[in-house]
Amino acid sequence: MKKFLSLFSTALLVFLSQPAIAVVGGETVSDQDWPFTVSLRQITDNGLSDHRCGGAYIGDGLVLTAAHCVDLAPADESVACIGGSGSAGENNCFKLFESIIHPDYDERLYIADLALYRLSNTFSKKELPSVAVITEQLDAQIQPGERLQILGLGSTSYESYTPAYQLQGADIEIADETTCNDVAQVTAPSGFNASNYLCGGEQFRGPAPGDSGTPAFVFIDGQYHYAALVSHGYNYMGIFTRLGDYLDWIEQVKADLVYKPVLDVGDDQTWFLDQATDQIEHTQVITNHSDEEVTIEEVRLQSADTNSAFGLVSHDCTVLTPSASCSILLTVERPAYHHDHDDLIVRASHGDEARNYYIDLLVYAASAVPGIESWEPAFQNWTVGNIDNWTAIAAGIEHSNDSSYDSYLRGTLTGPATLSYSAVLTGASGYTQLSVFMDGNIITNLSGNCVGESMQITIPEGEHTLKFHFKDPYQLATPSSVTLTDFTLLAAPAEQAQLRCSYQAAAFWDEGDDVDAGGSTGLVSLLALLGLALTRRKIK
Numbered sequence: 001m002k003k004f005l006s007l008f009s010t011a012l013l014v015f016l017s018q019p020a021i022a023v024v025g026g027e028t029v030s031d032q033d034w035p036f037t038v039s040l041r042q043i044t045d046n047g048l049s050d051h052r053c054g055g056a057y058i059g060d061g062l063v064l065t066a067a068h069c070v071d072l073a074p075a076d077e078s079v080a081c082i083g084g085s086g087s088a089g090e091n092n093c094f095k096l097f098e099s100i101i102h103p104d105y106d107e108r109l110y111i112a113d114l115a116l117y118r119l120s121n122t123f124s125k126k127e128l129p130s131v132a133v134i135t136e137q138l139d140a141q142i143q144p145g146e147r148l149q150i151l152g153l154g155s156t157s158y159e160s161y162t163p164a165y166q167l168q169g170a171d172i173e174i175a176d177e178t179t180c181n182d183v184a185q186v187t188a189p190s191g192f193n194a195s196n197y198l199c200g201g202e203q204f205r206g207p208a209p210g211d212s213g214t215p216a217f218v219f220i221d222g223q224y225h226y227a228a229l230v231s232h233g234y235n236y237m238g239i240f241t242r243l244g245d246y247l248d249w250i251e252q253v254k255a256d257l258v259y260k261p262v263l264d265v266g267d268d269q270t271w272f273l274d275q276a277t278d279q280i281e282h283t284q285v286i287t288n289h290s291d292e293e294v295t296i297e298e299v300r301l302q303s304a305d306t307n308s309a310f311g312l313v314s315h316d317c318t319v320l321t322p323s324a325s326c327s328i329l330l331t332v333e334r335p336a337y338h339h340d341h342d343d344l345i346v347r348a349s350h351g352d353e354a355r356n357y358y359i360d361l362l363v364y365a366a367s368a369v370p371g372i373e374s375w376e377p378a379f380q381n382w383t384v385g386n387i388d389n390w391t392a393i394a395a396g397i398e399h400s401n402d403s404s405y406d407s408y409l410r411g412t413l414t415g416p417a418t419l420s421y422s423a424v425l426t427g428a429s430g431y432t433q434l435s436v437f438m439d440g441n442i443i444t445n446l447s448g449n450c451v452g453e454s455m456q457i458t459i460p461e462g463e464h465t466l467k468f469h470f471k472d473p474y475q476l477a478t479p480s481s482v483t484l485t486d487f488t489l490l491a492a493p494a495e496q497a498q499l500r501c502s503y504q505a506a507a508f509w510d511e512g513d514d515v516d517a518g519g520s521t522g523l524v525s526l527l528a529l530l531g532l533a534l535t536r537r538k539i540k
Helices: 011-015 177-184 243-257 520-537
Strands: 037-044 053-059 062-065 078-082 093-101 115-119 147-152 168-173 197-200 215-220 223-234 237-242 269-273 279-288 294-301 310-315 325-333 339-350 353-365 383-385 390-393 396-400 407-426 433-438 441-447 449-471 481-490 498-502
Touching (some): 037 062, 053 223, 062 243, 115 243, 147 223, 177 197, 177 223, 177 237, 197 223, 223 243, 237 243, 294 310, 325 339, 325 353, 396 407, 407 433, 407 441, 449 481
Antiparallel strands (some): 062 115, 093 115, 147 168, 197 237, 215 223, 294 339, 310 325, 390 396, 396 481, 407 449, 407 481, 433 449
């Protein structure tokens, strides 16, 4: 029997003295269509290794992959690069903190071949596009003969190791159990079982070495659903771990790893008030998500500054029964200076436990963009937040970060149209970020050292709000910066965007090494830095 190459079947074949090795018979697909796709890479003395394994970012700082990938990309020495390939392959690379392998994983038979990684740094998790795992109801609708959309950054050939430079995709037919057992000649005691796996592929079309852990999708009710991940294969037949059989385990691990507080106090708040707006009101809703009664002992603003831009008007928070909510009414004034910050504190108790919940409040005096008079007419209403850090340059603006406050460029545009712009970001991967939103939805996220030329955003019909958010929440030994130039509103998409990124390890103050929450020294350093960052944010 001719066994199919295995980084699939065997880790040894895949990454011993081999370069990054994707889908055979596929075609290049857009990273923007699959922005949650992960490339796992090891950290080396010279930066990052080639692609080791695939995965998918499922939110909450978690990456879902194949269990056998953990040997190829150990958590303590690897990163997850999210949503990029080709010259952008080292964009959004986040260090891994730990891995959790399914307890029933059998490395010989590839049973329960799945694992979860937790990112070391998750402050930016809301800025990263994520994919939801298929539901039990949708998984039950999957039938042989239907199509499976596969992705990969591994080999583009079964017979030799030909690396994929950009993300590849292909559409294959899901095989039935008999076909899969006959073609793959499965030797497991019970053979191929469709309740645990999906199966599909042929000699010139299917997953290949290096694709392990990469997500696969079924098309149901007009959209793609994350249904499986690449596990292994034989005789050109790919075998995928079927996620529907492991939903309880995924949810249990998420519950164990992701802290879920008793109270949902809502999101942190950021406002931009222009000169025409002196004051607004805001209602913060607090909800009890537990099955116990919760007593609200205190609601207050942390700052005692009488000149604060924030005011606590009233609240009806006393005792919350399960699923009950209460409201806190605040006033927010346009700050006399460029910005103001405070924390809304809610102290709550249930049983013998009591704790404070903090809601971050930040308001900016929206200021005209420096040098805006030289920009196209469509951008004349655009403003910046934290104007002290923005400087006008030829064809745009630049920002050098010397504080822990976030900074913004924002405005409205009317479509249909295409926004074209260029960006240069320098800073630490996984920490320094430029996030671009439209109407509150993430469009693009850059992290590390990136150069983007003719970046494009499709503006649908009507008026839409664009926001460029630059943040660098920890003080780095090497200053970070962002440059935004060449803003142009086009009637239709023009030349192809070019994005080049490289990984930059983080160094903090006197620390010579990247902060790593996985080790004792790294944890102490990180806690100290967090304390410093929180202290600095109180300085007006």
